[in-house]
Amino acid sequence: xxxxxxxxxxxxxxxxxxxxxxxxxxxxxxxxxxxxxxxxxxxxxxxxxxxxxxxxxxxxxxxxxxxxxxxxxxxxxxxxxxxxxxxxxxxxxxxxxxxxxxxxxxxxxxxxxxxxxxxxxxxxxxxxxx
Amino acid sequence: xxxxxxxxxxxxxxxxxxxxxxxxxxxxxxxxxxxxxxxxxxxxxxxxxxxxxxxxxxxxxxxxxxxxxxxxxxxxxxxxxxxxxxxxxxxxxxxxxxxxxxxxxxxxxxxxxxxxxxxxxxxxxxxxxx
Amino acid sequence: xxxxxxxxxxxxxxxxxxxxxxxxxxxxxxxxxxxxxxxxxxxxxxxxxxxxxxxxxxxxxxxxxxxxxxxxxxxxxxxxxxxxxxxxxxxxxxxxxxxxxxxxxxxxxxxxxxxxxxxxxxxxxxxxxx
Amino acid sequence: xxxxxxxxxxxxxxxxxxxxxxxxxxxxxxxxxxxxxxxxxxxxxxxxxxxxxxxxxxxxxxxxxxxxxxxxxxxxxxxxxxxxxxxxxxxxxxxxxxxxxxxxxxxxxxxxxxxxxxxxxxxxxxxxxx
Amino acid sequence: xxxxxxxxxxxxxxxxxxxxxxxxxxxxxxxxxxxxxxxxxxxxxxxxxxxxxxxxxxxxxxxxxxxxxxxxxxxxxxxxxxxxxxxxxxxxxxxxxxxxxxxxxxxxxxxxxxxxxxxxxxxxxxxxxx
Amino acid sequence: xxxxxxxxxxxxxxxxxxxxxxxxxxxxxxxxxxxxxxxxxxxxxxxxxxxxxxxxxxxxxxxxxxxxxxxxxxxxxxxxxxxxxxxxxxxxxxxxxxxxxxxxxxxxxxxxxxxxxxxxxxxxxxxxxx
Numbered sequence: 045x046x047x048x049x050x051x052x053x054x055x056x057x058x059x060x061x062x063x064x065x066x067x068x069x070x071x072x073x074x075x076x077x078x079x080x081x082x083x084x085x086x087x088x089x090x091x092x093x094x095x096x097x098x099x100x101x102x103x104x105x106x107x108x109x110x111x112x113x114x115x116x117x118x119x120x121x122x123x124x125x126x127x128x129x130x131x132x133x134x135x136x137x138x139x140x141x142x143x144x145x146x147x148x149x150x151x152x153x154x155x156x157x158x159x160x161x162x163x164x165x166x167x168x169x170x171x172x173x174x
Numbered sequence: 175x176x177x178x179x180x181x182x183x184x185x186x187x188x189x190x191x192x193x194x195x196x197x198x199x200x201x202x203x204x205x206x207x208x209x210x211x212x213x214x215x216x217x218x219x220x221x222x223x224x225x226x227x228x229x230x231x232x233x234x235x236x237x238x239x240x241x242x243x244x245x246x247x248x249x250x251x252x253x254x255x256x257x258x259x260x261x262x263x264x265x266x267x268x269x270x271x272x273x274x275x276x277x278x279x280x281x282x283x284x285x286x287x288x289x290x291x292x293x294x295x296x297x298x299x300x301x302x303x304x
Numbered sequence: 305x306x307x308x309x310x311x312x313x314x315x316x317x318x319x320x321x322x323x324x325x326x327x328x329x330x331x332x333x334x335x336x337x338x339x340x341x342x343x344x345x346x347x348x349x350x351x352x353x354x355x356x357x358x359x360x361x362x363x364x365x366x367x368x369x370x371x372x373x374x375x376x377x378x379x380x381x382x383x384x385x386x387x388x389x390x391x392x393x394x395x396x397x398x399x400x401x402x403x404x405x406x407x408x409x410x411x412x413x414x415x416x417x418x419x420x421x422x423x424x425x426x427x428x429x430x431x432x433x434x
Numbered sequence: 435x436x437x438x439x440x441x442x443x444x445x446x447x448x449x450x451x452x453x454x455x456x457x458x459x460x461x462x463x464x465x466x467x468x469x470x471x472x473x474x475x476x477x478x479x480x481x482x483x484x485x486x487x488x489x490x491x492x493x494x495x496x497x498x499x500x501x502x503x504x505x506x507x508x509x510x511x512x513x514x515x516x517x518x519x520x521x522x523x524x525x526x527x528x529x530x531x532x533x534x535x536x537x538x539x540x541x542x543x544x545x546x547x548x549x550x551x552x553x554x555x556x557x558x559x560x561x562x563x564x
Numbered sequence: 565x566x567x568x569x570x571x572x573x574x575x576x577x578x579x580x581x582x583x584x585x586x587x588x589x590x591x592x593x594x595x596x597x598x599x600x601x602x603x604x605x606x607x608x609x610x611x612x613x614x615x616x617x618x619x620x621x622x623x624x625x626x627x628x629x630x631x632x633x634x635x636x637x638x639x640x641x642x643x644x645x646x647x648x649x650x651x652x653x654x655x656x657x658x659x660x661x662x663x664x665x666x667x668x669x670x671x672x673x674x675x676x677x678x679x680x681x682x683x684x685x686x687x688x689x690x691x692x693x694x
Numbered sequence: 695x696x697x698x699x700x701x702x703x704x705x706x707x708x709x710x711x712x713x714x715x716x717x718x719x720x721x722x723x724x725x726x727x728x729x730x731x732x733x734x735x736x737x738x739x740x741x742x743x744x745x746x747x748x749x750x751x752x753x754x755x756x757x758x759x760x761x762x763x764x765x766x767x768x769x770x771x772x773x774x775x776x777x778x779x780x781x782x783x784x785x786x787x788x789x790x791x792x793x794x795x796x797x798x799x800x801x802x803x804x805x806x807x808x809x810x811x812x813x814x815x816x817x818x819x820x821x822x823x824x
Contacts, residue, residue, distance in 0.1 A: 045693060046294045073301075077287070080294040084795025087802070090617060091287065094610055098279040101606070105276050109239055113277060116246040117284035119423040122512055122772055125291035126284070127422060128302040145474025146235050147243060148423045149228040152416040152477070154247035154256070157207070157221065159415045161255035162387060163379040163408045164176045164210040171203075172258040173565060175563055214405025217412070220487060224480055231476070249813040252382055252642055257812060275604025278813045282607070285809045286802040292777060293769040293798045303435055305823055306554045333561075337547070340554040344665025347672070350747060351547065354740055358539040361736070365536050369499055373537060376506040377544035382642055385551035386544070388562040406495050407503060409488040414507035414516070417467070417481065421515035424436045424470040431463075432518040433695055509683040512772055517682060535734025538683045542676040542737070549675045552647060553639040553668045566814045593821075597807070600814040611807065618799040625796050629759055633797060636766040637804035645811035646804070648822040666755050667763060669748040674767035674776070677727070680741065681775035684696045684730040691723075692778040 048079035058082045061092050068096055075129060108137040116151050178209035188212045191222050198226055205259060238267040246281050308339035318342045321352050328356055335389060368397040376411050438469035448472045451482050458486055465519060498527040506541050568599035578602045581612050588616055595649060628657040636671050698729035708732045711742050718746055725779060758787040766801050 051062055051074065061082070062074050082088045099110050111134035118126035131144070139147075181192055181204065191212070192204050212218045229240050241264035248256035261274070269277075311322055311334065321342075322334050342348045359370050371394035378386035391404070399407075441452055441464065451472070452464050472478045489500050501524035508516035521534070529537075571582055571594065581602070582594050602608045619630050631654035638646035651664070659667075701712055701724065711732075712724050732738045749760050761784035768776035781794070789797075 046296065075302075076296050076299050077291060077294075080296045081290055081798075083294075083791060084798065086617065086621070087290070087795055087799050090614055090799075091290065091802070094283045094286065094614070097606065097610060098276070098283045103276045104270065104273040105242075105280075109242070110276075110280055112235075112239070113242060113246045113280045114284045115423070116243045117250050117281055118288055119419050120247050120250045121285070121288045122418075122422045123288035123291050124422075124425075125296050125298055126288050127425060128298045131423075131425075132302045132304075140234065141473060143234040145477055146228070146233045146240075148420060148471075148474065149477050149480075150235075150240055150243045151247055151423060152419050152481070153224045153228045154244045155251070155415045155419045156224065156412040158248055158251045158253035158256050158382075159379050159412050160211055160217070160221065160408060161207060161253050162382045162384075163375070163391075163411060164207075164213075165384075165387060165391075166176065166206050166210045166255050168255055168258045169206050172205075172262045174262075211408075213401060214408065216487065216491070217405055217409050220409075220484055221412070224484070227476065227480060245813070249809050252808075252812045254812075254815075257815060261813075261815075271603060275607055278601075278604065278810060279607050279610075281813060282611070282806040282809050285805045288772075289769050289802050289805045290798060292772045292774075293765070293781075293801060295774075295777060295781075306556065335562075336556050336559050337551060337554075340556045341550055341668075343554075343661060344668065346747060346751070347550070347665055347669050350669075350744055351550065351672070354543045354744070355547065357736065357740060358536070358543045363536045364530065364533040365502075365540075369502070370536075370540055372495075372499070373502060373506045373540045374544045376503045377510050377541055378548055380507050380510045381545070381548045383548035383551050385556050385558055386548050388558045392562045392564075400494065403494040406488070406493045406500075410495075410500055410503045411507055413484045413488045414504045415511070417485065418508055418511045418513035418516050420471055420477070420481065421467060421513050424467075424473075426436065426466050426470045426515050428515055428518045429466050432465075432522045434522075505683070509679050512678075512682045514682075514685075517685060521683075521685075531733060535737055538680060538731075538734065539737050539740075541683060542679050542741070545675045545679045546672040548642075549639050549672050550668060552642045552644075553635070553651075553671060555644075555647060555651075566816065595822075596816050596819050597811060597814075600816045601810055603814075607810070611810065614803045614806065618796070618803045623796045624790065624793040625762075625800075629762070630796075630800055632755075632759070632763060633766045633800045634804045636763045637770050637801055638808055640767050640770045641805070641808045643808035643811050645816050645818055646808050648818045652822045652824075660754065663754040666748070666753045666760075670755075670760055670763045671767055673744045673748045674764045675771070676744065677741065678768055678771045678773035678776050680731055680737070681727060681773050684727075684733075686696065686726050686730045686775050688775055688778045689726050692725075692782045694782075 046080045046083060048076055049082035050079065054082065055085065057085050058088060061085075061088050064096070065092060068100060077125065077129065108134065108139060111137055111139070112143075112147050115147060119148070119151050120155060176210045176213060178206055179212035180209065184212060185215065187215050188218060191215075191218050194226070195222060198230060207255065207259065238264065238269060241267055241269070242273075242277050245277060246284075249278070249281050250285060306340045306343060308336055309342035310339065314342065315345065317345050318348060321345075321348050324356070325352060328360060337385065337389065368394065368399060371397055371399070372403075372407050375407060376414075379408070379411050380415060436470045436473060438466055439472035440469065444472065445475065447475050448478060451475075451478050454486070455482060458490060467515060467519065498524065498529060501527055501529070502533075502537050505537060506544075509538070509541050510545060566600045566603060568596055569602035570599065574602065575605065577605050578608060581605075581608050584616070585612060588620060597645065597649065628654065628659060631657055631659070632663075632667050635667060639668070639671050640675060696730045696733060698726055699732035700729065704732065705735065707735050708738060711735075711738050714746070715742060718750060727775065727779065758784065758789060761787055761789070762793075762797050765797060766804075769798070769801050770805060 244260045374390045
């Protein structure tokens with residue numbers, strides 16, 4: 045199993061990313077995901093920059109919506125870690141049980157129609173090609 | 175290739191679903207997806223009921239957000255038909271190019287972190303298990 | 305695009321596999337899949353042996369059921385080539401439109417419940433672990 | 435982790451679905467999957483109706499074959515819960531170890547040829563397009 | 565369909581990325597992938613930086629091996645665009661037909677054993693957990 | 695859970711495969727994967743022949759590179775067993791932590807660009823079609 049790199053034993057480069065995670069998220073917790081990929085500092089750097097940008101940079105989607113999209117991908121892929129961490133994050137950002145139920149309903153239905161489209165070999169309508 | 179069932183040649187059961195799609199979506203267009211699965215009326219019935227429920231029943235998620243979630247699943251699965259049809263629907267509901275770019279950025283990043291979590295075999299943090 | 309290796313230009317090793325495909329399937333048609341992987345004879349050999357064994361060796365599953373299972377996997381993965389070829393093969397082995405509709409209904413529903421199981425992080429019941 | 439809704443604490447709406455599951459399956463056991471999605475009654479309703487319809491309504495596929503198809507999808511997607519529950523159900527419906535071995539052989543081989551078709555970028559034969 | 569942003573009509577920010585792609589790849593061609601995601605400059609920036617880093621920064625894996633790994637992922641996911649572009653790139657970096665055949669053989673076999681591991685619900689050996 | 699077939703209780707057919715695994719891998723360990731699929735001897739035979747061929751037959755890819763490709767597929771699919779066993783095998787063949795980090799970076803990035811290509815519905819460049 046991957047060694048989790050704790051702040052105390054981390055290099056300056058890794059600590060610098062941990063500090064930015066703490067500042068951005070406004071709490072001290074560094075989760076196992078960051079501690080694991082910290083074994084390869086370029087990956088930690090690049091991944092944190094991407095997550096920070098897509099999840100917190102100003103834009104048209106509010107923070108809660110961004111978490112719901114993240115859950116939709118993670119559930120579709122079956123990533124146990126990501127489902128657990130992003131569901132927790134979404135609840136912290138205001139997702140109620142009902143909202144989670146609605147979200148899961150859409151994810152489930154989309155996975156259904158995706159396969160029906162495959163199996164029935166359906167041609168894309170002209171009006172959807174613009 | 176699957177025969178597309180047009181309204182004119184459809185059974186009463188299928189026409190009844192087409193009518194409900196038109197009423198619900200407030201336009202006359204029946205797309206190829208519905209015309210294709212109409213070859214099996216029980217599937218058409220059940221699938222339309224599911225889509226209608228998750229996409230239009232009153233709830234906490236607004237219509238545009240529901241389309242974005244649908245796109246997130248379809249892009250992750252690589253369903254060409256669904257990506258084309260739901261991107262068109264999302265634009266009709268107000269999705270700008272910028273919003274689409276933000277959405278794609280989250281989808282892309284989530285597909286990255288899902289695989290990092292797999293490969294680094296990361297244990298789920300206790301605090302995410304509640 | 306991959307060069308398709310026709311019988312006339314094939315090596316003895318490749319022709320030997322093509323001959324066995326023809327004998328086993330009782331018709332002369334060598335489809336594009338075999339002609340494409342024939343570019344790497346070890347892959348052609350090994351893949352034909354596997355397909356021949358799982359699809360035609362005596363067993364408890366009848367030939368049509370084996371094709372339905374093959375379609376279920378191919379639709380779930382979204383493999384356009386395999387969906388087209390195995391749907392054609394299944395029809396040749398007796399699959400009616402109704403049977404195809406029932407098959408697609410199960411595939412669609414399974415893809416739904418698979419994701420619900422992921423997203424709701426459901427623990428496996430003890431009785432299913434035996 | 436999701437709270438599992440037991441019959442005793444369930445609403446009338448949820449109990450009604452549990453009752454139908456028991457009647458249809460002819461045993462009293464409500465598994466964790468149903469107890470988990472019961473947190474969102476519309477999802478429980480819709481999902482049970484779908485599963486009931488595709489798995490038990492009269493049709494051309496027998497009950498055991500329907501479970502094999504369900505396993506094929508679940509194994510391809512890697513859904514741990516569904517693999518465990520449907521393998522148990524299939525055994526209860528008559529699946530022997532040998533049949534399971536044959537099923538797994540087809541699933542494995544189909545996942546192979548699906549990727550060969552992708553990687554070799556194989557054009558669909560004209561005769562498979564009808 | 566997405567508008568492809570040509571150099572001539574691009575903003576300075578986008579041109580700057582196109583220039584870096586040209587310099588890094590030592591040729592003038594900007595492919596459709598970059599021209600499409602250029603519709604959202606932050607995505608273009610971040611994605612190019614990631615690709616540039618993982619594919620060209622000094623490391624233990626040589627350039628051709630990196631392309632093979634990229635193909636392995638793309639074939640597994642069935643991404644038509646990426647399979648075509650990275651197979652072309654790998655050939656340019658020295659991949660022979662034989663090497664491609666060996667690569668595809670491994671990809672195919674891994675997709676098989678991945679599903680066998682799922683379906684047989686195999687516990688991870690202790691010695692693989694370190 | 696699947697019964698693991700130990701050498702002592704195995705049939706001659708299964709023992710013959712176990713012997714070949716030991717000889718080929720030059721150590722006595724038979725892992726859980728082989729012991730599990732040994733429940734269906736034709737699958738054990740065919741799968742071992744495939745793995746042996748793609749991973750050890752003489753070719754242009756060295757043994758360590760073959761393991762990296764195997765990991766790339768397994769991480770993309772999220773197969774817990776295969777990730778654990780092949781990461782262990784790769785380390786035994788010389789994969790350093792840095793090399794693993796580089797590998798994971800490519801896998802992660804490829805999973806990103808695969809989805810961007812899907813979502814932006816990007817047409818394949820003519821020059822990639824040859």
